[in-house]
Amino acid sequence: MKTLLIAEHNNQELKSVTLHALTAAKTFNSSIDIIVIGWQCDAVIQQATQLSGIQQVLAAQTEEYTHQLPENCAPLIADIVKEHNYSVVMATASTFSKNLLPRVAALLDVTLISDVTAILSPDTFVRPIYAGNALATVQDLDTIKILTIRNTAFPAALLVHQSPAAPIVNIDKNFSNDLSHFIKQELTQSTRPELTSAKIIISGGRGLKSAENFKLLESLADKLHAAVGASRAAVDAGFAPNDYQVGQTGKVVAPDLYIAIGISGAIQHLAGMKDSKVIVAINNDPEAPIFQIADYGLVGDLFKILPELETVLSK
Amino acid sequence: MKILVAIKRVIDFKTSVRVKADETDVETANVKMSMNPFDEIAVEEAIRFKEQEKANEIVVVSIGPEQCQEVLRTALAMGADRGILVKTAHTLQPLIVAKILRAIVQQENPRLILMGKQAIDSDNNQTGQMLAGLLNWPQGTFASKVACDNTSVTVTREIDGGLETLALTLPAVITTDLRLNEPRYISLPNIVQAKRKPIQMVSIEEFNVDLSPRLKILKVKPPEKRRSGIKVATVTELVDKLKHEAQVLS
Numbered sequence: 001m002k003t004l005l006i007a008e009h010n011n012q013e014l015k016s017v018t019l020h021a022l023t024a025a026k027t028f029n030s031s032i033d034i035i036v037i038g039w040q041c042d043a044v045i046q047q048a049t050q051l052s053g054i055q056q057v058l059a060a061q062t063e064e065y066t067h068q069l070p071e072n073c074a075p076l077i078a079d080i081v082k083e084h085n086y087s088v089v090m091a092t093a094s095t096f097s098k099n100l101l102p103r104v105a106a107l108l109d110v111t112l113i114s115d116v117t118a119i120l121s122p123d124t125f126v127r128p129i130y131a132g133n134a135l136a137t138v139q140d141l142d143t144i145k146i147l148t149i150r151n152t153a154f155p156a157a158l159l160v161h162q163s164p165a166a167p168i169v170n171i172d173k174n175f176s177n178d179l180s181h182f183i184k185q186e187l188t189q190s191t192r193p194e195l196t197s198a199k200i201i202i203s204g205g206r207g208l209k210s211a212e213n214f215k216l217l218e219s220l221a222d223k224l225h226a227a228v229g230a231s232r233a234a235v236d237a238g239f240a241p242n243d244y245q246v247g248q249t250g251k252v253v254a255p256d257l258y259i260a261i262g263i264s265g266a267i268q269h270l271a272g273m274k275d276s277k278v279i280v281a282i283n284n285d286p287e288a289p290i291f292q293i294a295d296y297g298l299v300g301d302l303f304k305i306l307p308e309l310e311t312v313l314s315k
Numbered sequence: 316m317k318i319l320v321a322i323k324r325v326i327d328f329k330t331s332v333r334v335k336a337d338e339t340d341v342e343t344a345n346v347k348m349s350m351n352p353f354d355e356i357a358v359e360e361a362i363r364f365k366e367q368e369k370a371n372e373i374v375v376v377s378i379g380p381e382q383c384q385e386v387l388r389t390a391l392a393m394g395a396d397r398g399i400l401v402k403t404a405h406t407l408q409p410l411i412v413a414k415i416l417r418a419i420v421q422q423e424n425p426r427l428i429l430m431g432k433q434a435i436d437s438d439n440n441q442t443g444q445m446l447a448g449l450l451n452w453p454q455g456t457f458a459s460k461v462a463c464d465n466t467s468v469t470v471t472r473e474i475d476g477g478l479e480t481l482a483l484t485l486p487a488v489i490t491t492d493l494r495l496n497e498p499r500y501i502s503l504p505n506i507v508q509a510k511r512k513p514i515q516m517v518s519i520e521e522f523n524v525d526l527s528p529r530l531k532i533l534k535v536k537p538p539e540k541r542r543s544g545i546k547v548a549t550v551t552e553l554v555d556k557l558k559h560e561a562q563v564l565s
């Protein structure tokens with residue numbers, strides 16, 4: 001049995017989400033190879049050779065893979081899976097792998113299981129459905145298993161420097177792409193930790209009332225070395241960028257501390273944060289559903305509470 | 316240009332979902348059902364293309380039980396031109412849905428397919444990408460902005476780090492994200508008018524697609540409940556608890 005892990009990267013560095021998938025891959029007790037697809041991404045390939053538990057690093061570099069678009073990356077992966085007889089393909093459930101892996105699965109004519117939160121046996125998995133209102137245990141009857149895993153359910157593998165480094169196998173398969181064409185990326189610039197790996201997250205909702213006010217959260221976050229999140233309503237209203245959204249259809253997070261400010265606690269929001277270790281809710285409506293899952297609730301006006309919180313934390 | 320929109324009937328997003336006592340599935344009897352919210356956004360986008368005279372026909376497809384007619388009627392009342400209902404009593408996995416949709420695409424020859432990024436019942440987020448793969452068409456997933464000309468479509472996508480813009484050669488598959496548009500309200504005259512629009516019924520067996528499931532659902536359980544917490548009275552008390560009781564602040 002052989003597992004193929006898909007490296008997520010930006011041609012410069014390996015993203016930490018890949019380390020969560022590595023932890024999940026290890027539960028299969030099979031040999032694990034990682035594939036790095038990109039262009040001028042030698043640094044990523046080097047990083048990948050250092051990961052503990054990796055047998056081989058498959059490196060597929062051509063200019064056509066620069067933006068890792070699924071139109072040519074999916075047939076490349078499908079081809080490799082067939083040729084090298086991989087029986088498991090996995091990645092962490094991010095927008096990158098959600099875009100890519102279903103296409104791979106279709107080309108291989110197999111099922112894909114998204115957002116796996118537990119691996120019970122090599123063919124039996126648990127995944128949340130209905131915004132986490134139910135957990136389904138499913139058995140995959142296909143010979144090739146393709147999974148995306150929830151980063152919150154599998155801790156990141158430690159970045160230890162494996163020695164000797166895993167060997168690199170160059171893949172010389174050039175799939176061209178005349179279907180899609182990259183124009184640009186506009187990435188949110190931030191010096192704060194990433195939402196999916198932060199220990200503390202401060203999230204704001206419609207209660208913040210404006211983009212201007214939303215900045216109040218940012219100065220608090222900086223004080224606590226926290227990441228900033230948002231509800232859908234806050235993103236829709238333009239208070240925060242789209243990649244801040246936490247929830248059923250946004251990011252799923254489970255930090256040590258999640259502070260929800262001016263967020264009512266709709267089920268779609270809870271789906272993205274209810275596995276946080278400690279949840280704090282600040283809301284002026286004592287009946288807000290967020291209080292039902294909060295460990296510590298503070299009822300009151302956030303515009304009074306936020307400055308007070310900053311003062312107390314500065315002491 | 317003809318646009319095909321795939322719409323799924325799901326438990327309404329405002330309804331609280333309960334797992335059946337025998338742990339085989341969630342309760343769907345006497346539960347309010349609606350069009351998947353992402354698919355409503357897809358229908359809305361198709362109609363806007365038609366209003367801009369970039370599209371001349373919108374065909375909506377739903378695969379599922381007889382009652383899927385209701386969501387098709389909703390789409391017709393919003394402004395779609397005709398519906399196709401592929402009847403089946405079974406819950407289908409994304410790959411099978413994608414194969415049925417491929418068969419319909421081969422009959423209908425649309426230039427653009429609009430779908431939701433995710434069905435809010437099974438939360439799979441797969442079908443659009445699979446269909447694009449089966450057809451060897453380009454895909455623009457999680458779209459928050461779409462602009463079309465005769466030969467290509469420009470799609471801005473919501474990705475983990477921010478936004479990405481791609482140009483796709485037509486024909487193409489697009490899956491919608493929440494910020495693409497706000498679906499319109501349906502007026503009474505439109506509901507009445509929609510009753511006269513055609514819905515074609517086909518049985519799923521008419522398609523040459525292997526329907527045997529590749530995934531067995533062994534059990535459906537409710538998630539563990541979080542134990543309920545406490546209310547604190549002041550900011551000082553909150554910070555004290557976070558430091559000394561929960562030990563999540565230093």
Ligand SMILES: Cc1cc2nc3c(=O)[nH]c(=O)nc-3n(C[C@H](O)[C@H](O)[C@H](O)COP(=O)(O)OP(=O)(O)OC[C@H]3O[C@@H](n4cnc5c(N)ncnc54)[C@H](O)[C@@H]3O)c2cc1C
Nearest residue numbers: 205206207231232233247248249250262263264269284302
């Ligand atoms: C298909 C679909 C997918 C969705 N996906 C997501 C998702 O991924 N993530 C997500 O978050 N939502 C999602 N939603 C939206 C979700 O249903 C809710 O609409 C949303 O979470 C509400 O955001 P909110 O809590 O900020 O706003 P509201 O529900 O309006 O709550 C605002 C809260 O602020 C409080 N407040 C107001 N003023 C103050 C003040 N001065 N001081 C203190 N408190 C104050 C109010 O009491 C209220 O509780 C989705 C919805 C659909 C249909």
Ligand SMILES: Nc1ncnc2c1ncn2[C@@H]1O[C@H](COP(=O)(O)O)[C@@H](O)[C@H]1O
Nearest residue numbers: 321322378430431433434439440441442
């Ligand atoms: N049974 C169905 N009938 C019509 N469209 C569907 C069906 N299932 C899924 N879809 C489409 O595929 C999208 C993604 O669904 P999923 O991959 O299941 O999350 C939905 O938003 C619909 O556009």
